[in-house]
Amino acid sequence: MLDAAALLTAYDAQLRGAAELPSAEKLDRHGPLVWGLFAGGRGFVTYHDLGGATGDELRELVRATAQHYQDDPEVTQVEWKTRGHDHAPGLHELLVEHRFVPDEPETVMVGRSEDLVSDAELPDGVTVRRISEPDDVRRMCAMADEAFGDRSPGMAEALLGRLASGRDDMELWVAEADGRIVSCGRLEPVADSEFAGLWGGATSAAWRSRGIYRVLTSERARSALRRGRTLMNSDCTEYSRPILERAGMVKVTTTTPYEWRRA
Secondary structure, rough: OOEEEHHHHHHHHOOHHHHHHHOOEEEEOOOOEEEEEEOOOEEEEEEEOOOOOOHHHHHHHHHHHHHHHHHOOOOEEEEEEOOOOOOOOOOOHHHHOOOOEEOOOOOEEEEEEEEOOOHHHHHHEEEEEEEOOOHHHHHHHHHHHHHHHHOOOOOOHHHHHHHHHHOOOOOOEEEEOOOEEEEEEEEEOOOOOOOOEEEEEEEOOOHOOOOOOHHHHHHHHHHHHHOOEEEEEEEOOOOOHHHEEEEEEEEEEEEEEEEEOOO
């Protein structure tokens, strides 16, 4: 059995703060907070912890964050990433007061890379490969938008920018059937850590419950092991959580994104 408490300690120590922002164009620090800015005017707020801030001190952190991004006319949206195990009384109310809207909570899963490697087989006619060509990346993003029922403008160009940057911190994987992408996911090894992250998992509705995502997860785990990453993490929806649990990952906490958008 995996020790969820020990995995949470590793998660807090290695995956929070600036470690979450490897592709940010700019980083600023304000007390315990790290303010990130990405291409396309996307802001991101993270921290290892809030340094025990409560009451007026916490209010000032939220106020200063909102002002920081509002003062930059190029910023169109900002995510403040909260964790369920943090002690932050009043944070929800303060974020809402400053026009940050909570999204659906997600489950933070952590597990050993070796446990995610499986002998699961793909359905007949389905193949899995790693991609990097622009046309493939755009087709992958279009499929993910369709699967999620929500468009992510600029995602393809952001991913292509990361691939072209020369950094080796992201892999894109897809499953295809009859020349059409039907499932996808990213692997993001985290520098100076034991971890690689599983992100962007999506499968077309007609191809779900056939084991395809399980194989995509296994292939990414194999790649993580080749890179020396012995642990894997994922923020997952309720659809993906059972798949990752069966693969050997465990829940260590929850995360709720709060999003501000420029009026």
